[in-house]
Amino acid sequence: MRAHYHLGLCVIALAVGLGACSQSDSAQQTSQSPDASQAPAHGEVQAQAAHTELSDAIVGPADAPEGLAPGNFYEVFGSNEPPSPATLDPAECEPLIFDSNTAAAWAKTPLDQTTVAMYSGFEQQWAIVELDARPRSADPAKCQSVKRSDDTQIGNITTTYQLKLVPMELDNAEDVQAVEVVTSAVALDGQDSPGDKIGRTTLVLSANAQGKHLTVVGHNIEPEVLRTLASSQIAKLDAQANR
Structure with a gap:
């Protein structure tokens, strides 16, 4: 079970372009040393922080999709x-x-502003739910092609995404949008840089409920799984509002 959990973490990290697997492995080896002394990383501090309105409302283990x-x-x-x-x-x-960039920003944001839950499985399946205190929305018609320009240590990386609308109905929510996001091009300092990111596809669902914004992201899962997770999240927000 531990191996499955760690593998799931690696799959998600690599899928969004982070080398968290090797970092996690190194941290695990270091922690086993009797002389290891290391301050907790920012993420650990976040995870151990006091409960907030958002962290009390985020979906949990009982809401994990099948598999x-x-x-x-x-x-x-x-x-x-x-x-x-x-x-x-x-x-x-x-x-x-x-x-x-999205994942790093979510991880750095205080829990009273953004809280995130994550689920993973085999065959590179994963889902992430983000709950944000700021309601917001986007018009997919204006987002058919989106570019991310990222200044990194190795140079400027420009990633191009193509977005395709996915039909989605969600009760008790506003501004519901779901899209299939495909990585269509990656360039380093203006030069094409083909690699395994090209063709990578994720599903993204965005909606507002109870004055909060929720994002549900999935890879190698069906849109219905995103809808079910979003519905579970909205139900928790409704329950919190009615207390």
């Missing part, structure tokens, strides 16, 4: 390193994009 197991998002994406400077064009499409 997926709950994981610790902050263990995978929490880091002492700040996210690299990046821009999105058009900027208004931010609610419909999930990549390594």
Whole structure:
């Protein structure tokens, strides 16, 4: 079970372009040393923080989709390193994009502003639910092609995404949008940089409920799984509002 959990963490990290697997392995080996002394990473601090309105409302282990197991998002994406400077064009499409920059930003945001739950399985299946205190939305018609420009240590990486609308109905929610996001091009300092990211596809669902924004992201799962997770999240928000 432990191996399955760790494999799931690696799959998600690699899928969004982070090398968290090797970092996690190294951390595990270090922690086994009797002389190891290391301050907790930012993600660990987040995960151990006091309960907030958002963290009390986020979906949990009981909401895991069939075939997926709950994981610790902050263990995978929490880091002492700040996210690299990046821009999105058009900027208004931010609610419909999930990549390594998105994950790093979520992991760095205080739990009273953003809280994240994660589930993973075999065959590179995973789902992530993000709950945000700020309601927002995006128009897929204006986000058919989106570019992320990321200034990294090796140079400027520009990633192009193509978005396709996915029909989605969701009760008790507003501004519901679901899209299939395909990575169509990657360039390093203006030069094409083909690799395993090309053709990578994720599903992203964005909606507002009870004055909050929720994002549900999935890889190698059906849209119905995203809808079910979103419905579970909305039910928890409704229950919290009615207390």
